[in-house]
Amino acid sequence: MSQFFNGIGKIPYEGKESTNPLAFKYYNPDEIIAGKPMREQLKFALSWWHTMGGDGTDMFGVGTADKTWGESTPEARAKAKVDAAFEIMEKLSIDYYCFHDRDLSPEYGSLAESNAKLDEVVDYLAQKQKETGKKLLWGTAKCFDHPRYMHGASTSPSADVFAYTAAQIKKAIEATVKLGGNGYVFWGGREGYETLLNTDMGLELDNMARLMHMAVDYGRSIGFTGDFYIEPKPKEPTKHQYDFDTATVLGFLRKYGLDKDFKMNIEANHATLAQHTFQHELNVARVNGVFGSIDANQGDPLLGWDTDQFPTNVYDTTMCMYEVIKAGGFTNGGLNFDAKARRGSFTPEDIFLSYIAGMDAFALGYKAALKLYEDGRIEKFIADRYASWKTGIGADIIAGKMDFTKLEQYALSRGEVTDSLTSGRQEMLESIVNNVLFSL
């Protein structure tokens, strides 16, 4: 097998005192943490689209990084991408990867030909997985870049486009199942609208649900036992994406009876675009029993678009992992780096340096989150704050023993309630977080 990164060896864990840029300072893959090796707790995944395909092209300029992998034909490039990806995963101690069908193998002249070429790459991936033990976290289909999807895929006004979408997703689910993936993602793509002046939103939403039901039926019929995910995002590429945020998606899933098969794939930068914190989205998913997986990245708070930066904000990774711990850890999901090195970070080393930055930020965040959880002050504060629901009138309300008339009687006899209000202590709690974070 050819090596693509000859100058870079396996990235070692050297600890926090190390100044070697090509070493982990916090991510120690085999260190046992909360009963499992760190690599199993964090379940890092490489994103095929950014890492193997993204060359820095943006609206103002062409690519800056060479992602041709030394090949000029699409077939040879697809195979070289596999070799290069497995080399990156091996050297970075990343156990999982995620793909869109067209990241693995592009579109050819017809759907049948595209399918046949995709099969070849999937067979090669299966062989590489067997040789290396690397795994597929989730698969998805790129139903948004080809011009046929200009008005959406399952929400296109064209029924033919709906049919094409179904065919493409059928194949992507087959590839996911063949590679043993435990997740299949629906990210909105162009499922949304630009103007309501040309849009039948009711029909589009019904159709989106129709397609998802078909996906579930087909996936289960070919032995997919994992989770289907929706990845909420409020805008971009369309002005209004139907999968706006977790709460919106929950309403959709429940309305259409999809909530038993779908969970959320929460992306940090998408949360920011929805004017939520990353933690908010994770929390909404957790308390509603639909937390699934994470697209790890970060946005720029001053920009209104999806910058997909590698996550380095440890405060955010800490609060993210705090939610993951409270959700009971990952089951089928994991931490997929839906992140790209900046356009100016164009060298092969930048791939490694950016993953090291993101992985260390999550390892550190996980350690801090565990410490925060074990410290117990935050959890105790929350429990105490709601103590009035454990006994007396609160317990009676929860037990369903009360109604408006009885509550009115209670309120009349109880009188004013100010004496049962306590401070929210936000500043004290924020300082506890700092205390735990910076005494690591």
Ligand code: XUL
């Ligand atoms: C787009 C995005 C996608 C999904 C997979 O914003 O996040 O890459 O993660 O389709």
Ligand code: CO
């Ligand atoms: Co994403």
